[in-house]
Amino acid sequence: MVSNKSGPKSDISIFNExxxxxxxxxxxxxxxxxxxxESIKTPKKKPQNKELTIDISRKTKS
Numbered sequence: 001m002v003s004n005k006s007g008p009k010s011d012i013s014i015f016n017e018x019x020x021x022x023x024x025x026x027x028x029x030x031x032x033x034x035x036x037x038e039s040i041k042t043p044k045k046k047p048q049n050k051e052l053t054i055d056i057s058r059k060t061k062s
Contacts, residue, residue: 011030011034012035
């Protein structure tokens with residue numbers, strides 16, 4: 001992606017500006033830089049000294 005403005009800009013800000021060309025129902029996968037974005041599934045970090053559990057609400061339907 002290329003931003004037309006100079007200076008630092010977060011990945012999620014650039015993504016939000018560029019996703020206008022996609023279908024509103026489109027789902028995306030991203031890394032931790034995209035955490036909190038709508039329609040973006042990000043990995044979940046394993047809690048320290050605990051097991052990683054499956055969060056059913058985060059699963060997407062195929």
